[in-house]
Amino acid sequence: MSQYIHHxxxxxxxxxKAFRCRNEKARAxxxxxxxxxxxxxxxxxxxxxxxxxxxxxxxxEQSDTVSVLEQCGYLGITSRGDVVSRKAxxxxxxxxxxxxxxxxxxxxxxxxLDAFI
Numbered sequence: 501m502s503q504y505i506h507h508x509x510x511x512x513x514x515x516x517k518a519f520r521c522r523n524e525k526a527r528a529x530x531x532x533x534x535x536x537x538x539x540x541x542x543x544x545x546x547x548x549x550x551x552x553x554x555x556x557x558x559x560x561e562q563s564d565t566v567s568v569l570e571q572c573g574y575l576g577i578t579s580r581g582d583v584v585s586r587k588a589x590x591x592x593x594x595x596x597x598x599x600x601x602x603x604x605x606x607x608x609x610x611x612x613l614d615a616f617i
Contacts, residue, residue, distance in 0.1 A: 503575060505566070512553045512565055518574045520549040529572040536560055536568065 503516040519526055526544040529551065533542045538559025543552045551574075553565050569575045 505575075507562055509557045510554060512555065512562060513550055514553075514569060514574065515548065515550040516574055517549055519544065519551055520546055525572065526551065529569060529574060532568050532572065533565060536564055539565070 503514060503518075505515075506513045523544075523546060526546065530542045530544050533539050533551075533553055536555070538556040539553060540556060541554040545551070551569070555562075555565060566575065
């Protein structure tokens with residue numbers, strides 16, 4: 501699930517395809533966020549697939565709002581360890597594909613050179 505989190509003091513915006521066309525679930529997330537002490541306003545926008553939270557930074561930690569969104573199923577990878585793990589898997593996949601291509605091309609290149617010699 502792709503997602504984008506942008507935050508400044510007093511405002512957090514999360515964009516995720518998960519917010520598109522899931523009004524019931526998005527409204528439940530909105531209610532849970534508004535129940536946090538210090539959250540002043542929450543706006544769900546299904547057209548832009550985003551939710552904007554306006555917390556009082558002195559009363560609410562960013563991690564609390566992110567945790568609520570995780571519990572509601574809107575955020576997947578949030579910890580650095582998960583991101584590193586995902587990137588390692590992507591790199592491993594690229595290396596394996598490169599090795600397979602190299603093995604396939606190398607014999608063909610040799611045969612082509614032999615044909616010219």
